[in-house]
Amino acid sequence: MELGHLLAPSLVTRVAEGLDAVEQRLRALTSSPGGLVRHSSRHLLAAGGKRFRPLVAVLAASAVDPDIAATRPRDAAVAVELLHLSTLYHDDVIDAAQMRRGVVSVNARWGERLAVIAGDRLTALSLEAAADAGDEVPALLARTYARLVAGERLETRLVGRLDAGVPAYLDVVDGKTASLIAAAARSGGVAAGATTADRDALEAWGRTIGAAFQVADDLLDLTGTAAEAGKPVGHDLALGVYTWPVLDAMTTPAAATLRRLLHGPLPHEPDVVRRSVAVVRAAGSIERATALVHRLLARADQHLERLPAGAATRALGDLGRTLVPAPEVPPSVPAAPREIQAVGA
Numbered sequence: 001m002e003l004g005h006l007l008a009p010s011l012v013t014r015v016a017e018g019l020d021a022v023e024q025r026l027r028a029l030t031s032s033p034g035g036l037v038r039h040s041s042r043h044l045l046a047a048g049g050k051r052f053r054p055l056v057a058v059l060a061a062s063a064v065d066p067d068i069a070a071t072r073p074r075d076a077a078v079a080v081e082l083l084h085l086s087t088l089y090h091d092d093v094i095d096a097a098q099m100r101r102g103v104v105s106v107n108a109r110w111g112e113r114l115a116v117i118a119g120d121r122l123t124a125l126s127l128e129a130a131a132d133a134g135d136e137v138p139a140l141l142a143r144t145y146a147r148l149v150a151g152e153r154l155e156t157r158l159v160g161r162l163d164a165g166v167p168a169y170l171d172v173v174d175g176k177t178a179s180l181i182a183a184a185a186r187s188g189g190v191a192a193g194a195t196t197a198d199r200d201a202l203e204a205w206g207r208t209i210g211a212a213f214q215v216a217d218d219l220l221d222l223t224g225t226a227a228e229a230g231k232p233v234g235h236d237l238a239l240g241v242y243t244w245p246v247l248d249a250m251t252t253p254a255a256a257t258l259r260r261l262l263h264g265p266l267p268h269e270p271d272v273v274r275r276s277v278a279v280v281r282a283a284g285s286i287e288r289a290t291a292l293v294h295r296l297l298a299r300a301d302q303h304l305e306r307l308p309a310g311a312a313t314r315a316l317g318d319l320g321r322t323l324v325p326a327p328e329v330p331p332s333v334p335a336a337p338r339e340i341q342a343v344g345a
Contacts, residue, residue: 003098006318008311011062012294018058019051021071029134032234040118041125047101052323053080059319060188060202062312068178068192075133078185079141082126087148089119094152135190151175160240160266162259166236166247179211185316198307202217205303205316210295212324215338218243219289222277234273240266244292245285246276254283293324 003012030042057077061068090104091097093112099105107115123145130141155172158164185206189199219238222245236243240262242250249258261276262268268276280286300320307313 002190005081006322007315009323011311011315013060015055015058018061018071018073018077019054021074022051022054022058022077023194025074025129028082029078029082029129030122034203040110040114043103043106043109043118044088044101047103049101051081051181052110053077053084053180055319056181056184056206057188057191059312059316060185061192063202063307063310063316064189064192064194064198066310066312073188073191073284075129076137076191077184079126079129079133079137079181080144080184080187081121082129083141083148083183086119086122086126087176087180089115089122091152093119094156105320133191137187137190140183140187140190144179147175147179149175151177151179155241158242160242162238162246162250162255162262164242164247166244166251169242169244171249173211175212176213178207181210181213182206201281201303201306205300205320208296208300209320209323212293212300212320213222215244215289217294217298218245219293222246222280223286234270234277237276238267238270238273240268244288245280248285248288249280249283251284252285254279297324 003016007015027042028331029040030045054077055076057073057080061073088100089106090231092100092117093107096107097105105115106118110118126141127138130138151172151174154168155176158168158172182203183206186199186203186217189202194202218236221243222234224233232238237246246258249255257279258276261272261279264272297320301317304317
């Protein structure tokens with residue numbers, strides 16, 4: 001992510017220094033012990049990634065206190081990023097994923113047992129960094145981890161369930177995706193000594209942006225190319241992970257057709273996936289999902305309006321739209337019941 005395109009000139013140096021401090025601390029924490037545990041724990045870290053959550057934490061701190069030293073939010077940002085990395089290791093084991101961030105996954109390279117151990121080690125290091133951050137960060141990370149586990153458990157229970165409904169899907173999104181972004185934003189505010197009101201606003205922004213990001217990603221799974229989505233088109237649908245557009249289509253007259261198409265065993269055959277995607281498109285669910293993304297982005301902006309005005313607050317808004325690119329939709333597309341309330345935004 002090119003900081004010069006996102007940030008005001010007055011912010012670039014401070015934020016870059018903050019992210020450099022985060023990177024150095026991540027490398028230091030994962031540098032021991034030796035052997036395969038170290039190599040596997042550092043595998044995804046070395047593969048790169050956007051470091052989106054550390055950027056959120058650093059910007060959130062600057063939004064609350066523009067003069068804060070760049071390294072002060074470091075430990076909070078490191079704690080959130082390590083927790084995020086640990087979930088990727090565990091997700092790849094659950095999904096039997098072969099690739100992650102353009103490299104062979106840890107489970108594919110070293111086996112599931114070592115991948116679980118490496119993921120657990122990253123969780124422990126996250127808690128260590130959270131303790132260094134102090135204040136409410138350890139408790140915040142503990143709550144976030146509980147939400148992550150609950151989201152993963154619920155998603156597992158909903159596989160293959162066309163009757164799950166949008167609210168249950170959004171509960172999964174809140175646990176698996178939005179909770180970590182919300183934690184990054186709130187922990188950055190904590191590092192800057194934010195008031196309770198500002199911490200709450202940052203957390204609400206992160207939760208709302210997280211939901212927008214996931215719905216947009218779900219859209220890409222159904223409408224993008226394999227290169228854009230980073231996986232085969234319809235990959236989630238094939239595995240029985242039915243996302244917002246599919247569940248929305250189940251509330252329309254297209255429901256009976258989808259049930260007939262998707263009644264068979266998992267994974268669904270490519271032709272079934274292709275025909276199902278066509279049904280979801282014809283039901284208007286792609287347009288409604290896109291409209292939801294825009295409404296969530298607007299709601300996120302409302303949360304930012306509660307924060308002190310300044311370059312960092314504006315950058316958070318810009319960052320949200322950089323993370324969640326969504327095509328324009330006609331403003332006449334109606335909102336679905338409880339759509340935004342369901343993500344706690």
